[in-house]
Structure formats: C-alpha cells, structure tokens
Amino acid sequence: MHAESEILFRDSAAKALLDPQLRANFRRAMDGLVAKRRAQFPDPKDLQDLRDLSTAIRSRSLLNLPALLEKLEKSCTKNGIKVHWAETCEQANELILGLLQARGAKHLVKGKSMVSEEMHLNAFLEAHGIEALESDLGEYIIQLDGETPSHIIMPAIHKNKDQIARQFSQKIKDAKYTEDVDELTAMARRVLRQKFLDADAGLSGVNFAVAETGTLCLVENEGNGRMSTHVPPLHIAVMGLEKVVATLEEVAPLYAILTRSATGQAVSTYFNLITGPRGNDEKDGPQEVHLVILDNGRSRIYADPQLRATLRCIRCGACMNHCPVYTRVGGHAYEAVYPGPIGKILTPQIEGVGVRHDLLHGSSLCGACAEVCPVEIPIPDILVRLRREATHEDPSSNVVGKGTGRTASEDRAWRIWAGVLKRPAIYRLATWFATRFGWALPASAPLIKSWTQFRTKPVPARRSLSERMRAEGGRHD
Amino acid sequence: MNATLEAFKTRAEAVSAEVHRFTGRQEALAFILGFLREAGVSAAPQCGAVWVAGTFLDGTVQAELHSQVPGISFDVTQEASAAAKVGVSQLDWAIARTGTLVQDATAVEKRLVSSLPPIHVALIGTDRILEDMGSVLQHLRPDQFNYISFITGPSRTADIERVLTIGVHGPEQLLIVVVDEFDRVTP
Numbered sequence A: 001m002h003a004e005s006e007i008l009f010r011d012s013a014a015k016a017l018l019d020p021q022l023r024a025n026f027r028r029a030m031d032g033l034v035a036k037r038r039a040q041f042p043d044p045k046d047l048q049d050l051r052d053l054s055t056a057i058r059s060r061s062l063l064n065l066p067a068l069l070e071k072l073e074k075s076c077t078k079n080g081i082k083v084h085w086a087e088t089c090e091q092a093n094e095l096i097l098g099l100l101q102a103r104g105a106k107h108l109v110k111g112k113s114m115v116s117e118e119m120h121l122n123a124f125l126e127a128h129g130i131e132a133l134e135s136d137l138g139e140y141i142i143q144l145d146g147e148t149p150s151h152i153i154m155p156a157i158h159k160n161k162d163q164i165a166r167q168f169s170q171k172i173k174d175a176k177y178t179e180d181v182d183e184l185t186a187m188a189r190r191v192l193r194q195k196f197l198d199a200d201a202g203l204s205g206v207n208f209a210v211a212e213t214g215t216l217c218l219v220e221n222e223g224n225g226r227m228s229t230h231v232p233p234l235h236i237a238v239m240g241l242e243k244v245v246a247t248l249e250e251v252a253p254l255y256a257i258l259t260r261s262a263t264g265q266a267v268s269t270y271f272n273l274i275t276g277p278r279g280n281d282e283k284d285g286p287q288e289v290h291l292v293i294l295d296n297g298r299s300r301i302y303a304d305p306q307l308r309a310t311l312r313c314i315r316c317g318a319c320m321n322h323c324p325v326y327t328r329v330g331g332h333a334y335e336a337v338y339p340g341p342i343g344k345i346l347t348p349q350i351e352g353v354g355v356r357h358d359l360l361h362g363s364s365l366c367g368a369c370a371e372v373c374p375v376e377i378p379i380p381d382i383l384v385r386l387r388r389e390a391t392h393e394d395p396s397s398n399v400v401g402k403g404t405g406r407t408a409s410e411d412r413a414w415r416i417w418a419g420v421l422k423r424p425a426i427y428r429l430a431t432w433f434a435t436r437f438g439w440a441l442p443a444s445a446p447l448i449k450s451w452t453q454f455r456t457k458p459v460p461a462r463r464s465l466s467e468r469m470r471a472e473g474g475r476h477d
Numbered sequence B: 001m002n003a004t005l006e007a008f009k010t011r012a013e014a015v016s017a018e019v020h021r022f023t024g025r026q027e028a029l030a031f032i033l034g035f036l037r038e039a040g041v042s043a044a045p046q047c048g049a050v051w052v053a054g055t056f057l058d059g060t061v062q063a064e065l066h067s068q069v070p071g072i073s074f075d076v077t078q079e080a081s082a083a084a085k086v087g088v089s090q091l092d093w094a095i096a097r098t099g100t101l102v103q104d105a106t107a108v109e110k111r112l113v114s115s116l117p118p119i120h121v122a123l124i125g126t127d128r129i130l131e132d133m134g135s136v137l138q139h140l141r142p143d144q145f146n147y148i149s150f151i152t153g154p155s156r157t158a159d160i161e162r163v164l165t166i167g168v169h170g171p172e173q174l175l176i177v178v179v180d181e182f183d184r185v186t187p
Helices: A009-017 A020-040 A044-063 A065-079 A089-102 A114-119 A121-127 A137-144 A161-171 A181-198 A224-230 A248-263 A298-303 A307-312 A324-329 A340-351 A368-372 A379-391 A408-422 A424-440 A446-452 A465-472 B003-014 B025-038 B062-068 B078-083 B108-115 B133-139
Strands: A081-086 A107-110 A131-134 A201-204 A208-210 A215-220 A234-240 A270-274 A288-294 B018-022 B049-051 B086-090 B093-095 B100-104 B119-125 B147-151 B173-179
Touching: A009 A020, A009 A324, A020 A248, A020 A324, A044 A065, A044 A248, A044 A307, A065 A081, A065 A208, A081 A089, A089 A114, A089 A121, A089 A201, A089 A234, A089 A288, A107 A181, A107 A224, A114 A121, A114 A234, A114 A288, A121 A131, A131 A137, A137 A161, A137 A181, A161 A181, A181 A224, A181 B078, A201 A224, A208 A248, A215 A224, A215 A248, A224 A234, A224 A270, A224 B108, A248 B133, A298 A307, A307 A340, A307 A379, A340 A368, A340 A379, A368 A379, A408 A424, B003 B018, B003 B173, B018 B025, B025 B062, B025 B119, B025 B173, B049 B108, B078 B108, B086 B108, B093 B133, B100 B108, B108 B119, B108 B147
Parallel strands: A081 A288, A107 A131, A107 A201, A201 A234, A234 A288, B018 B173, B049 B086, B086 B119, B119 B173
Antiparallel strands: A208 A215, A215 A270, A270 B147, B093 B100, B100 B147
C-alpha cells in the first residue's frame, strides 16, 4: 500500500536543488530573516527567559486544553461570538459554506490564515460559486498563479520581483510592467481595496484565543486583517483548537516572542483584540462574528504526551528560516501546507507516517530548529519518534499510519543483517570477504550506489579490528 | 521632554511614524488644520478628511473647523472614509517601549478612519503614554471592550523579496500629535 501512495520528498527536493533562481530567492530571504531575528535578541539570557516563559504558557494551555476550550466557547457565546466545532476539514468547509450561503454572500475577502490553507477552503468555495480572495499581499500574489504558500509567514518568498512584475502585468487588468516594489504593492492595493468594499464577508485566522475573556487576537502588518474583520458585515474566524490560552496576561509574552522570532519586529504594526460583533447602535462593521474551531487530527496529537509538544507551535516560521534543508529546497518541495521542520512533524501526524515516511527522513537532525523555536518544541526528538512509529506498530500508540512505512525489501535487508551478526562463522566469512575484496566492488553496484551517488565510496581496511587484535596481541580485559 | 515621551517618540519614529508634540490644545489644533490644508484636504471629491470627534474637540465648534478647512467631515461612514484623504481620531493610550498607539475601537468609525484613508492623524494626551503593554491592558480590559486596536507605525509589508513597503492596505502615513493639556479647555 505504501509504495503507491507515498509522497517522496527526496524527488521534489532533488528537483528544487536544480533551480538556482529558487535557491537564490530563499537563501537571500532566509539570511535576512535570521539576521533580523538575531538583532531582536541581543541578550541570550533575556531570550532564554522569554522562551522559558512562553514554553511554560503553551505547555500549561495544552495541559488544560479541554477545559480551556469549553471556557472559550462559553466566553465567546456570552460576547455574541458564535462558536462552531469541526472535527474534519470537510466539516469546517461545509460549515463556512453554510454560513455564507445562508446570508447570500458571494464574495469573501480573506486575511491570512494557515488553517484555511489546511482546509483548502478557497478551492472548496470556488467550486460552490463563492469567490474567496486572499488580501495579504503574499497570499494574493500566489493566488494569482494558483500556487500554495512556500512559507507560513512569507507565502510568496519563492518569487523574486521580476517574476511578480511579469505576473502582475499579465494578470491584473490595466497593469503596466514595473519591477518597482512600491508600484507593485500599490497595484495590489488598488485591486484589493475595491474588493474589500464589495465583499459580503471577511475571514481571518486567529493567533491566540483567550478563554477567560473570549477574545480573538490577530497579529498583522498590512492592515488587511483589520479590514477583513470590520469592513464586511460578516466576520468568520478560523483556528486550530490548540490556539487557546487561559488569560490575556499570557498573550503578552507570546506576542512579544512571536513577532521577534517571525520577522524580527519588536511588535507587529497591528494587533487586534476582537471580543464581539458591533453593538446595536453602530452603523457599520460586522453584525455577526463566527469562530470555527478545527480539530483535523489535533486532539489525537494532544492525547500523546510526547507528541503533544507539536501543538505548542505559535506559527512563527523561525524553524524554517534556520533549517539547512528548507533554506536550500524551499517550501514547495515539502508538498504540504506546513513546510519546514514544523511541517515535517505536523504533516505526518495529520496525514499518516506511512505516506509521509520519506519526509521524516529529510532531515539531518542538526537541531537548529529546536534551538530557535520560541516554545522549545523538540522537533528532532519527535522526528526520531515518528520514524520509529512509521516502521513499528506499537499497540499503545495512536499515531496515524503507524507501521505502514515498512517495506518488504527493507525488512529483508534487516533480517539478513541480523542473521549475519548472530552467526560468528558467517560474520567472520563476510568480514574476510569485505576486507580482502571490498575495494573491488564498483561504486555503481546496486545497493552501494545510493550511498556513492553523493559521497566517495568507503574502502574497508585490509584487516578487521579483531584480526589485528589477535595478530598484535590485544587482550580482552 | 519627559523620558516616557522621549522613548515613545524614538520608537514610533523608528517604525516610520511622525511624532509632533504640543503643550496646548489650540496650538495642536492649529497645527492639524495646517497639516490638513497642506495635504490638500478640500471639499472636492476624494479630498475629504474624516474626523471621529472625541474629548479633544470638547468646547470646539465643529462647524468652525469645517469653515476653516472645508472637506472636514464629522459624519464618519464607510463610504466617506473610503473616499477620504485623511482620517483623524483620538487614541486612548500609548506604549513607550514599542511606540504603539492603543484604542478602544469598538465604535467601528474609529477603525475605518485609521485603516481606509492614506493618512491617519492620531491624537493622544501626553499623560496617556505608559511604559508597556501590561500597564495599558490594566486600563483597557477586553471583557469591557469589543475591539481593541494596537497600532505601531503605518501599514507595512515585506512580502516581495523582503523589501519594506509602507502603506499596503492601511495608511501610508501616520502622524501622531501628542498634546500635554489634552482635555483642558482653554478659555
């Protein structure tokens, strides 16, 4: 089953490596983001203190997750925000479609939301005759080309300005060709401004949801998030169920570490705390605010004490910016909504460790991601755990696709290996052959090739260690 | 100039906002009217200014301002804001550490004038500048206000090649007017 459905990261990564333009675009952008983040944390002790605090807040929120979610629903309901629960992406899509159709909404304008990407909401709504327009500049750029985000914070970072200039001049009505970034931005502003004013509904993500007060926190720089939430008459917010925190006091440090880790800003331009729809005496603004809370495998991840750390993520993207693999292959090679290190542990847990087995091995376990993660998610440890889950059917584990990453050929290889190691006579014979004739094996031999493709062929020593021990008088003490 | 104000000014200017400080309300008002005239605010279409009246205008006759700069409107709607050149509003608090303005923006016109026009003029009392976010949140509890906005500098993006671009969706110019005697009516 696994051979047909497995998505091979090694193939798409190899393809990406051959694209010098793509590599240059990522290298430049990631180096910039790394430097900006570093400038925000001049004192390592301050950084560590803030990380400790943020990690503690996120861990505690997850520990009390069911209670906090119930409280959030209660607080939101009291404030006039209608809460909806969706176990799957399909349910969430249907829910949102239902909300829009019931109000005859035909034009939805969207602020940035990775959860809506996870749901493939745009395609779903388009199929039902509703326009879903991205208003974040980066998201707008990739939507014009029918692409997916290549980075969770900078969705269009795989493109350079020449590519965007060509794209705008072809796809935007009356647009002239320009490579001037200010002019390109102004062009997008002009198109999107009209869309905001015409929209029947706005959709946004949620960075933090406060259980105590029923407040949705929105972090953004462009102002499109604010506009999505107050220009159209209906506001729908979508969030993964892990985004909840207990109190507003807990939001301040998380917000401080989020913007610093993500874009190297001390604060974002806009930070909005939404606690309810417009009052009865208001003439504009959303009459209704709806919150859709998506599970999509998260409660299963929550149930495992080690894997639960995955849900601490505040989606800053620092792990991508610092990853030697991501920096070279870019986000699209992962063929997943969430690329980079966090995607490597999140995607297999949502889609199955069998179909995403290859992705789990697309890492050198260098640990850069865990080192910069603002909430100290042990990404390499979780990767190793998931690698094991992929090939072992542990009855106590609830990981999707556990054991399905096993292949008959790999099983056979390990059986032969074990057989040789368990029999001293055969082991000695094999060693004798390897030391005497190993040099003669061609680098292009079938099994050896997968190693020698990128590395020089190791030449076995002429005598094994135990032979030398015997000959040179070493003793077993 | 006190240290908190100084810090606020430095931080706000670092994120491309302009900060002007005045002792009295009349001076500040004269400056704003001058700025509006210079920005080309007039009764012509697409040249208006929308102003959400707050305590700053207590004791001022709105019609008088209108006669000085025709084009100022105190009737803030979505259409008027979308067509205006300048939006003027009064902010509730400011954060020195980050150069941030904070507002109870439950009334949607406060949000409209600070997001739709290309220029936003923000009025704030000097004593309203506090040290950090925590101190502000002690005054502005979300359980009492449906929409709280934090604004730090004009709208910005770096989505194209990480090149910083000001004014993508919201205003491209943020003018902060700090007034010492904000609420005092000068005879």
